[in-house]
Amino acid sequence: MSSQNQDGHRTTVTVGRSEGVSAYDVWVRSGLLDDAGALIGDACRAPRYAIITDSQVYGVYGERLHASLSAEGLAAVTFRFAAGEWNKTRETWIELTDGLLRAGFGRDAVVIALGGGVVGDAAGFVAATYLGGVPLIHMPTTLLAMVDSCVGGAVGVDTGVGKDLVAAVHQPSLVLIDPSLLTTLPMPHIAAGLAAAFKHGLTLDAGYFEELAGSLERIFAREPAGLERLIARSIEIKAEVVSRDAGEEGYRRVLDFGHRLARAQEAISGYAWLHGEALAVGMAAEAAIGEAVGVTRGGVAGRIREVLEAARLPVAVEADVDAERLLRALKLDRERRGEGRYTLLADIGVVAGSAEQGWAREVSDEVVCRVLLG
Numbered sequence: 001m002s003s004q005n006q007d008g009h010r011t012t013v014t015v016g017r018s019e020g021v022s023a024y025d026v027w028v029r030s031g032l033l034d035d036a037g038a039l040i041g042d043a044c045r046a047p048r049y050a051i052i053t054d055s056q057v058y059g060v061y062g063e064r065l066h067a068s069l070s071a072e073g074l075a076a077v078t079f080r081f082a083a084g085e086w087n088k089t090r091e092t093w094i095e096l097t098d099g100l101l102r103a104g105f106g107r108d109a110v111v112i113a114l115g116g117g118v119v120g121d122a123a124g125f126v127a128a129t130y131l132g133g134v135p136l137i138h139m140p141t142t143l144l145a146m147v148d149s150c151v152g153g154a155v156g157v158d159t160g161v162g163k164d165l166v167a168a169v170h171q172p173s174l175v176l177i178d179p180s181l182l183t184t185l186p187m188p189h190i191a192a193g194l195a196a197a198f199k200h201g202l203t204l205d206a207g208y209f210e211e212l213a214g215s216l217e218r219i220f221a222r223e224p225a226g227l228e229r230l231i232a233r234s235i236e237i238k239a240e241v242v243s244r245d246a247g248e249e250g251y252r253r254v255l256d257f258g259h260r261l262a263r264a265q266e267a268i269s270g271y272a273w274l275h276g277e278a279l280a281v282g283m284a285a286e287a288a289i290g291e292a293v294g295v296t297r298g299g300v301a302g303r304i305r306e307v308l309e310a311a312r313l314p315v316a317v318e319a320d321v322d323a324e325r326l327l328r329a330l331k332l333d334r335e336r337r338g339e340g341r342y343t344l345l346a347d348i349g350v351v352a353g354s355a356e357q358g359w360a361r362e363v364s365d366e367v368v369c370r371v372l373l374g
């Protein structure tokens with residue numbers, strides 16, 4: 001359910017089934033950071049808040065969040081860790097949870113995650129596990145976190161073996177998105193976030209995909225109204241999928257388009273690529289695979305490639321990737337997930353298949369190698 005008023009754009013996400021149903025609001029409005037205290041005090045009151053953030057985001061927005069909470073008489077302690085994917089680890093989780101324990105936070109604590117997807121995942125994992133689980137508020141600061149990772153409840157940390165392998169599902173109690181924070185985000189991260197928004201359009205809303213394709217200049221200029229609309233529409237789409245998944249288990253799979261090959265690309269690059277960049281490669285490749293096996297309408301892969309390239313995103317695996325490295329990455333991914341099927345498009349805005357087929361299908365490694373490596 002979505003609505004818009006002077007407080008911004010609000011979408012309610014409903015999760016769970018029958019007795020276990022819960023709902024949370026996602027607010028999108030430029031300038032929200034400075035009013036966060038009032039919204040947090042209303043929706044999620046606590047004697048003290050644990051703000052978890054990274055070193056870079058703290059330097060730009062940490063003080064403002066503190067001031068906004070103080071203005072409402074809300075007390076908070078900030079815990080920060082060094083920025084970067086390589087710090088989304090169990091070691092960071094230990095530091096953060098030890099910090100909360102030392103500061104005397106009890107079961108009435110509320111965690112506020114202020115940052116990109118790395119902070120959201122790590123702080124979310126702290127909230128999921130601290131004293132058996134405490135409420136979580138997401139305040140995403142990257143485009144990727146705003147359009148994707150702040151909704152759905154996936155939290156966790158990486159290990160030496162791979163990404164997100166120690167993880168949990170912990171839904172937030174509130175999500176506050178202030179698109180004006182994107183003015184300080186480096187450009188490659190804007191493009192990477194856009195990849196996730198493209199995926200929402202490609203899987204469920206062709207009109208949205210073409211609207212994004214036609215607004216690239218305004219998006220890269222970070223026009224507030226355009227960004228607000230983009231984020232609100234992506235949140236609506238993800239919220240609808242998450243809510244529908246409660247009744248139709250497995251429906252979330254429609255949003256896996258591009259992800260199997262994105263994970264392979266991330267692993268091959270040693271996680272040096274941005275998540276959104278790997279997703280762009282994955283979507284371009286899986287669209288081409290869909291055409292090769294006759295599932296995706298001809299011409300779709302070309303259109304996707306064209307738009308991704310215009311959005312300054314990569315569309316091919318690195319030149320030195322050979323069949324051996326690709327197959328090794330795919331095999332590892334298959335072992336970890338227990339299967340290796342692909343979510344493919346029938347057309348732009350339409351996922352191929354049905355609930356009975358689990359919204360995914362088998363494709364032979366031979367076809368994958370032929371399409372990706374020629």
Ligand SMILES: NC(=O)c1ccc[n+]([C@@H]2O[C@H](COP(=O)([O-])OP(=O)(O)OC[C@H]3O[C@@H](n4cnc5c(N)ncnc54)[C@H](O)[C@@H]3O)[C@@H](O)[C@H]2O)c1
Nearest residue numbers: 056057083116117118119141142144145149154181184185
């Ligand atoms: N839980 C989920 O559903 C989900 C979904 C997609 C991705 N993810 C995870 O998200 C992570 C990637 O997130 P990300 O791309 O947001 O990267 P990130 O969190 O590492 O942020 C990127 C960089 O930008 C900085 N930054 C953040 N906001 C800023 C701002 N407003 N101004 C200036 N600098 C800013 C950060 O400090 C960091 O250095 C990955 O670990 C991925 O696995 C999770």
